[in-house]
Amino acid sequence: MRFVLDIDGTICFDGQKIEKAIVEALEALIEAGHTVVFASARPLRDIAPVIPRSLQHCAWIGGNGAFYQQDDIVETVAFDETTRNTLCVLLKRHNTAYLADGQWAYAYTGDKKHAIYAKIHKGDGAEQSLDVLQPLCKLVVFEPPTAFLDALSSLPVTVYTHHAERIVDISPQRTTKYDMLKRFYDEPFIVFGNDANDESLFRHAQVSVCVGNHAVGTLATKRIDVHDVAQVLHQLKEEYDGSDVQTTAR
Incomplete structure (x- = not known):
């Protein structure tokens, strides 16, 4: 089994x-x-x-x-380029903290005291800026405002909300x-x-x-x-x- x-x-x-x-x-x-x-x-x-x-x-x-x-x-599995660009615009527009994951590298702008940060394996060269992170495969957004969440409904993404941690987990559609x-x-x-x-x-x-x-x-x-x-x-x-x-x- x-x-x-x-x-x-x-x-x-x-x-x-x-x-x-x-x-x-x-x-x-x-x-x-x-x-x-x-x-x-x-x-x-x-x-x-x-x-x-x-x-x-x-x-x-x-x-x-x-x-x-x-x-x-x-x-x-990664976000297509159009979806990636839209997500990046939303993050900047709402000044929202995030953890963005590529295949091995990541970009992080959240609180370094958050439990998620402690779980990141911070190897040499693993941290990058979101602008150069390729591909973008997964996004964790910290305390997203309602307008940000509303915008996600029109995108080809899968969203999990974790109320206790006040985060949303965003992946490509049907992932x-x-x-x-x-x-x-x-x-x-x-x-x-x-x-x-x-x-x-x-x-x-x-x-x-x-x-x-x-x-x-x-x-x-x-x-x-x-x-x-x-x-x-x-x-x-x-x-x-x-x-x-x-x-x-x-």
Whole structure:
């Protein structure tokens, strides 16, 4: 069986690492013949530091479906040039802080005390100005005004609103974690998630597990506490066949 796991708030609770018991449960899944795919809002650049060496070979879906990587295969979905230009105009017009992600580089104008900034992997040359960042694959906007949000409704984009963090996550149209997953893998799959950006996966999974008490849990086949993730992974390992063969890029 294929296991697809969100990262932050699902298997990583401090923004820095996956808990040891969960790592061991994921290693056990692979040993039993199951496939593990990480599917995060983070870009590939910021997924890398969180995944332990023993799991680095697993497939990564980043940017809510804007990125895919496994071994030498890298797939990127970016805003078209017209949409990119319109977004840049809106950011300047409303003087709105943002995190803009390319394939590896980024542009950031937000508060450096924000939790998102701590998750950015700040390698040499990774930070650029938005004017030169190419391609533009994902945009996080901090505390956007209503006029900015209204303008998004006429653009070919996918928008996730995170009310608690007062941010909106913007990706190219028809870019979701599930859209990227189905480019490379067939169903069925099991998903663990906790946020609105996991909804597309929850709607198509054979089993969907919501970690914590979140609104997306209304679509889940089961809800669990954050302390029970490793245990439930072990249970599902025994319940489902691990004989599927991992699919490569199609």
